[in-house]
Amino acid sequence: MLTIGVLASGRGSNFQSIIDNIESGYLNARIAVLITDNPKAYAIERAKNNNIETLIISPKNFPDKDAYYSHIAEELKGRGVELVILAGFMRVVGKTLIQAFPNKIMNIHPALLPSFPGLHGQKQAVDNGVKISGCTVHFVDEGVDTGPIIIQAAVPVYNDDTEDSLSERILRQEHRIFPLAIKLFSEGKITVKGKKVIIKSKKEDAVIINPPLL
Numbered sequence: 001m002l003t004i005g006v007l008a009s010g011r012g013s014n015f016q017s018i019i020d021n022i023e024s025g026y027l028n029a030r031i032a033v034l035i036t037d038n039p040k041a042y043a044i045e046r047a048k049n050n051n052i053e054t055l056i057i058s059p060k061n062f063p064d065k066d067a068y069y070s071h072i073a074e075e076l077k078g079r080g081v082e083l084v085i086l087a088g089f090m091r092v093v094g095k096t097l098i099q100a101f102p103n104k105i106m107n108i109h110p111a112l113l114p115s116f117p118g119l120h121g122q123k124q125a126v127d128n129g130v131k132i133s134g135c136t137v138h139f140v141d142e143g144v145d146t147g148p149i150i151i152q153a154a155v156p157v158y159n160d161d162t163e164d165s166l167s168e169r170i171l172r173q174e175h176r177i178f179p180l181a182i183k184l185f186s187e188g189k190i191t192v193k194g195k196k197v198i199i200k201s202k203k204e205d206a207v208i209i210n211p212p213l214l
């Protein structure tokens with residue numbers, strides 16, 4: 001069984017979808033800890049409701065970014081975490097955490113990377129008039145949303161879309177592909193070669209990985 005640590009800053013709907021997929025038996029995993037930088041994050045409620053230990057760790061209590069992320073790495077390692085999930089963690093992760101978990105930190109981003117990295121990926125898509133956007137699960141490296149891409153799902157962008165309406169459509173796909181990426185990882189089906197992620201999957205998995213445009 002895969003031991004996961006989750007980092008989240010806000011609402012935590014992706015955190016919830018992972019909890020639900022464990023509960024249903026889709027994922028053979030356990031969440032050892034939720035770590036948040038935000039004492040008001042709704043993710044904390046979700047952890048409480050599911051008896052998941054929560055640590056609120058503020059960067060304000062550390063001299064610098066390296067010390068902050070070393071501490072988080074220690075907390076995760078101390079609980080036997082094998083895979084770190086960034087589920088709406090709204091900070092650029094520091095190198096001390098990345099080096100402690102090389103290609104073992106996954107992030108979900110609400111755009112088809114490498115387009116629209118950083119904040120407000122959905123607004124960037126609407127403002128740039130693209131016709132297709134989506135979401136990306138990728139491993140975290142030391143850049144901003146630049147790590148090896150694991151899975152993407154595409155959605156259409158309509159003329160009358162707003163940031164909110166597009167975010168909602170993308171979020172539905174986030175809740176599908178993040179658990180799928182974790183499942184593939186837990187089954188040893190993911191290999192990273194430089195910037196590329198190779199997924200060992202059956203033909204029928206392609207439908208899940210590339211869902212029809214909704």
Ligand code: GAR
Pocket residue numbers: 008010011012013014015087088089090108109110118119120121171174
């Ligand atoms: C999600 O849309 C996620 O893709 C995005 O924040 C939202 C978190 O929602 N993440 C980023 O923009 C990271 N740069 P959630 O808290 O309900 O999972």
